[in-house]
Amino acid sequence: MPIPTDPAGRVAYELDRAHVFHSWSAQKSLDPVVMTGGEGSYLWDADGTRYLDFSSQLVYTNVGHQHPKIVKAIQDQAATLCTIAPAHANDKRALAAKLITDVAPEGMDKVFFTSGGADAIENAIRMARLHTGRTKVLSQYRSYHGATATAIQVTGDPRRWPNEFVPAGTAHFFGPFLYRSVFHAETEAEECERALEHLEQVIAFEGPGTIAAVILETVPGTSGIMPPPPGYLAGVRELCDRFGILLICDEVMAGFGRTGAWFAIDHYGITPDLITFAKGVNSGYVPMGGVIMRDEVAATWDDTAYPGGLTYSGHPLAAAAAVATMTAMHEEQVVENAARVGAEVFGPELRAMAERHPSIGDVRGLGVFWALDLVKDRDTKEPLAPYGGASPAVGGVLGAARKAGLLLFNQYHRIHVVPACNISDEDARKGLAILDEALEVADAAYEGERVTVAA
DSSP states (O other), rough: OOOOOOOHHHHHHHHHHHHHHOSOOGGGGGGOOEEEEEETTEEETTTOOOEEEEHHHHHHTTOOBBBBHHHHHHHHHHHSSSSSOTTTOOOOHHHHHHHHHHOOOOOOEEEEEEHHHHHHHHHHHHHHHHHOOOOOOEEEESSOOOSSSHHHHHOOOOGGGGGTTTOOOOEEEEOOOOGGSSSSSSSSSHHHHHHHHHHHHHHHHHOGGEEEEEEEEETTTTTTOOOOOOOOOEEEHHHHHHHEEEEEOOOTTTTTTTSSSSGGGGTTTOOOSEEEGGGGTTTTTSSSSSEEOOOOGGGGGSSHHHHHHHOTTOOHHHHHHHHHHHHHHHHTTTTHHHHHHEEEEIHHHHHHHHHHHEEEEEEETTTTTTEEEEEEEEEEEESOTTTOOHHHHHHHHHHHHHTTTTOOOTTTEEEEEETTTOOOOOHHHHHHHHHHHHHHHHHHHHHHHHHHHHH
C-alpha cells in the first residue's frame, strides 16, 4: 500500500482521497503514490523512495524533472509578469511562437496557443471546417486525440465509447499496423498500399466534398506506438490534396524530440496543413498546447475574426517555460540524444529482450518512444490483456517494476518505454534491466496460457 509513513505525506494522501476526483479512474479503488520531488529522470515519494521514470509521466517530461534552466525561467517570468490576456503582445509568447515555427516545416509560420493538447485538436478541427466549408473529419482507429467534446469523437480507442453522445461529424478508418494487420498484409509495402486503398475507399463512401480534414497521430502514441511504413504519410498527403481535404498531424505526444526528431513528420518528409502540439513543448512544466498553421490556412482569418480563443492562450509562464525548454534542447542536443539512445540502446536491447521473453510479441518504436506488445500466444497474437481492459499479468509487471524502483507507462496489453529524451545511457540500461526482470511475470502468464490451450 502506498500510504506514506511520513506524516506530511500521509496528510497529502488523505486529503487527496477525500477531495480529489481523478481522471479515467474508478474513484474507490484508487491508491495513488504521493510524489514529493524529482530531478532529471528520477522522482521520489513522500517516504524518500526513488523511482526511475520510464513514463515521462504522461509522456511529456521530455527534458526530465526540475530542469534548472526551465525552473529559473518560470521563476524569472513570475517575478516579471505572471499573466497577461491573449489580446496583448508578450515577449515570451512571441519568442515561443518563433522558436516553434523555426523547427516546423517551411511555410508554417503562425501558431495559435492553447492550454493543452485536446484544446489544440478542438481548434485545429474548427480551423479545418471553417477553412474548407466542410464538416466531416476522418480519423484512425487505434488513436487518441484528447477528452474534450470533438477530440474524444475523433479518438479511435475505447475511451470514445462512453462519450459518444454528441454528434461530431466524424468517421474512422484503419491505419497501417503490420503486426495486427486488418488488411492481411505480409510486408510493410503491402500494408502501406492496402491501407491507402482502404482510406481512399472510405473517402469515396463518406463523400469527398463533405470531408474537411483527415486527422492522425504521425506516430500513434497511447494506442501502441506504431511508426507508419515508408510512403504511407506521403500517400495520405496525396489523397488529401486530390480531394481538397486538409491534413492534420497530431504531434501532441510524438513532437519535440520524442521520436528523435523535432517533429515525427521529419522522419517522413511531409508537410501537413495543421500540426497540433503540447506536452514536450515545455516538458509539461506549465500547461501549454497549440496549433501550427500553414500560411494559406492562417490567411483565412486575415480580414475576418477567428471565432475562437482561450483565456490562457500563450500564458506567459507557459511561454517562458517553452522558450527555456526549446533553448535547452538546442544547446544540450536533446533531440540528437533521443535519436542516438533509441538507435544504440533501446532498439537493440528491447529486441534482444524479446528473444528472451516469449510474452513479447512485438517491439516497435523510434527515439525514446517504444512499445512492447505483450501476448498470451505468439502464434495467435492474442493480447495479454483484452482490448480496452486490464489483466493481472500486466498489473504484475507494473507492480514488480515499481517495487524495484521503475515507473512504467502501460495501456491495455502494452508496456511503453518512454523516458525523458535526455536520459543517459546508464539510466536507460538500468531501467531496461529492471523491466527485463519484471517481464518474468508476463512470461509466467504466457506459459500458463500455453499449457491451458495445449491441454
